[in-house]
Amino acid sequence: MKPLTAVILTCFCGLMSCSSPSGDEPAEKRPDLAEYLDSAGKEDELSGGARQIKISTPKGDFKVWTKRVGNNPTMKVLLLHGGPGGTHEAFECFDSYFPEEGIEYYYYDQLGSHYSDQPQDTSLWNIDRFVEEVEQVRAALQLNKENFYLLGHSWGGILAMEYALKYQDKLKGLIISNMMSSVPAYNKYAQEVLGPQMAPAVLAEVKQLEADNDFSNPRYMELLLPNFYTKHALRMPVEQWPDPVMRMFNHMNQTIYVQMQGPSEFGISGNASLKNWDRSADLEKITVPTLTIGATHDTMDPKHMEWMATQLPEGSYLNCPKGSHMAMYDDQKTYFKGLVSFIKAVDQGGKL
Structure with missing residues (x-):
């Protein structure tokens, strides 16, 4: 873990240095729950937080689905699902943790996934286009460097890293969950x-x-x-x-998954477009506060994800000792205690 500023050290360091917090302590409840749940005047008030966002691509305009939960002016988390071709559904466990902490968050199906449009043009399934899609979603949701946290899991972690390398001036914090910075290393x-x-x-x-x-x-x-x-x-x-x-x-959209990830479950190989992806040498360019999350039994190498945190100027690492690739389920208490602590620490101090 990188050295922390004094204001962050008290609320963050103890939680993150312990790989298996007990989770027995009751969560501190947000006192202004009515404000957190108030959707009055929101563009998505009528639909309970759900909305379709128009995005422009080289192959025309499409719509992607998002759903807001809660209100918080300084802590807003956009969730990038895995796959590629997965869905927001894997994040539904966040409902058990983020609301009681007062954290605003957004479910989001990337283009080609579930509730979003599913065009058949395979030229759309490339990293650069997905990065521009995320930027258009961010702008539509009015997220900015004063409040915008981006969390990417698995493939979403690749997308989050790529987004940060181009648009980190829009970010307040970054979370790379269960994803290495190098496919060859994976x-x-x-x-x-x-x-x-x-x-x-x-x-x-x-x-x-x-x-x-x-x-x-x-x-x-x-x-x-x-x-x-x-x-x-x-x-x-x-x-x-x-x-x-x-x-x-x-x-799962298998067309996108196979094109980018490939059919094998032992790495990314064959003609998969991600097989040579490697941003390890560029991690030092991501200067926003960043948390990498790994798990002892992950498909991804936890030592590599711990190493990533040392390459990030404001990096820190959370290990989930009982977890695997979906540590938000099989080591849930550790995952969310560390994640919430990071978000709140950045919110209170601005940077690690």
Whole structure:
């Protein structure tokens, strides 16, 4: 963790240096709840916070879906979902934590996802265009450097880093959740660390299915669910996976996912457009307060995400010792205690 200013140290350092806070202490309730819940005069008052935002692209205008929860003039968090091609639904657990802390937040389906328009032109699925989409959403929501926190999970973490490298003058704080800054490093970790953790016979069969390009074979998921997903994606028996997670997977846009991420679950390879993405050398250019979040059992290397925090001028790291790639579910208390602490620390002191 980077040295903290005195004003931040008291409220932040203790929480972030402890990898497994007990979570027993009652949350401090926001005293002005009526103000937090007041939507009077808001553009989205009629729809309970939901609105469609028009965005312009090289292939025409489309609409993307967002939904605001709460009001806070200095803490507004835009949530970038994973995938690519995932949905806002994976973030629905935030409803259990952010409102009682008085944090305003925005669900958002990126173009091509769930409630947003789903054009068929595959030229739209590239990082630069997604960055411009986020900037148009930010402007429409009237978020600015006095209040705008951007949180990206997984693919959303890539998008958040890219956005910050171009538009960090609009940001108050950045959260990179469960995403490394290098896809080649991620691939190396998947092949050399995660794969060998599987039983040799299972790994051999998975590798053969991948070599045969037989990803649609039901056997592929039959092997991965108990031997990989429940160990590194979400550490619960599949039958216990939360409803928002199941809905997110059911609504995944596979066209976008395969084009950018590829069909394999062991890294990003083949013709996937993200396979050579690497911003590790550029992390030092992101000067806004930034929190990286990793988990001990993540598909992403937690040591790499801890290292990322040392490369960011105002970086700090939160580890979720019981968590995996979706640590907001399988190490939820640690995840949200650290996340809320970071947001409030930046709000009180301005920077780390």
